[in-house]
Amino acid sequence: MKLIVGLGNPGSQYNRTRHNIGFEVIDLLSDRFQSPLNQTKFKGLYTIAHVDGEKVLLLKPLTYMNLSGESIRPIMDYYDIAVEDLLIVYDDLDLPVGKIRLRQKGSAGGHNGIKSTIAHVGTQQFNRIRIGIGRPVNGMSVPDYVLGKFSKEEWGSLQPALEASVNACEEWMKKPFLEVMNEFN
Numbered sequence: 001m002k003l004i005v006g007l008g009n010p011g012s013q014y015n016r017t018r019h020n021i022g023f024e025v026i027d028l029l030s031d032r033f034q035s036p037l038n039q040t041k042f043k044g045l046y047t048i049a050h051v052d053g054e055k056v057l058l059l060k061p062l063t064y065m066n067l068s069g070e071s072i073r074p075i076m077d078y079y080d081i082a083v084e085d086l087l088i089v090y091d092d093l094d095l096p097v098g099k100i101r102l103r104q105k106g107s108a109g110g111h112n113g114i115k116s117t118i119a120h121v122g123t124q125q126f127n128r129i130r131i132g133i134g135r136p137v138n139g140m141s142v143p144d145y146v147l148g149k150f151s152k153e154e155w156g157s158l159q160p161a162l163e164a165s166v167n168a169c170e171e172w173m174k175k176p177f178l179e180v181m182n183e184f185n
Contacts, residue, residue: 001055003081004029004169005072007090007113009147010045010062016155018133019065019146021162022089022113025131026058028166033058042078044071051173057081068113069120076121087127087172088117089165091146095132098157100164102181103128127177129165131158 006022014020030037035049037060046059057079061071076086090113095101105125108114118124134154136145150158168184 001057001079001081002085002087002173003057003059003072003076003079004087004089004172005059005061005068005117007065007068007088007117008060009064010060014147016149017147018091018150021091021131021133021158023060024162025089025129025165025169026060028162029058029169032166032170042071042075043067044075046075051170054173056173065113065116067116069116069118072117073120083121083123083126084177086121087129087169087177088114089129089131089169090114091133092130093133093135093142093146095130095134097132097134097150097154098161099132100161100168100184101130101132102168102177102184103130104177104181127172129168131161131165 006026008020008023030047033049033051035047037045037047039046043063044059044061046057049056059075061068063070104127108118164184168180171180
C-alpha cells in the first residue's frame with residue numbers, strides 16, 4: 001500500500017492559496033481515481049483508492065501545515081506503511097511558479113510542513129514532489145505570500161504542473177520512484 005499526502009491548511013479560506021497546492025493535487029487524484037475523500041481519522045481527510053490492483057491512500061492532513069506530521073505518522077503506523085511507500089506533495093518557494101521537482105530525500109528547506117513530517121516520520125528519506133510557487137515580491141512577507149491566492153495568470157500557468165504532479169503520482173503506482181524522477185524532472 002502506498003500513501004500520497006498533499007500538504008495544506010483546512011478551511012475554505014485557504015482554497016487555492018499557494019500553501020495548499022498539495023491539497024489541489026490530492027483532490028485531482030481523488031477525481032482521477034474516482035475515490036472521494038470521505039473518511040476522517042488520523043487528524044486528516046482521506047480515502048483508499050484502488051489503482052491497477054494496488055491500494056493507495058490519499059491524505060489531506062487537517063492539522064494545519066505546521067503540524068502535518070501529526071496526521072502522517074499515525075496513518076502510516078495504522079496501515080503499516082513503510083517510509084519508501086510515502087510520497088509528500090507540497091509547495092516550494094525556491095522553484096518558479098509551475099515548475100515541479102521530484103526528490104527522494106532532503107532537508108525541510110524552511111518548509112514547516114516538511115519539518116513536522118521529518119520530526120514525526122523520523123527521517124528525511126522520503127519521496128516528495130515540490131511544486132514551485134515562486135517568491136514574494138514588493139516586500140510582501142513570506143507568510144502573507146504563501147497564504148495568498150494565486151492570480152488568474154499564475155493559476156493558469158500552474159495547471160501543467162498540477163497535471164504533471166498527478167501523472168507522476170500515478171506512474172509511481174507502476175514503477176520505482178527513481179524512474180518517475182527521471183521521467184518528470
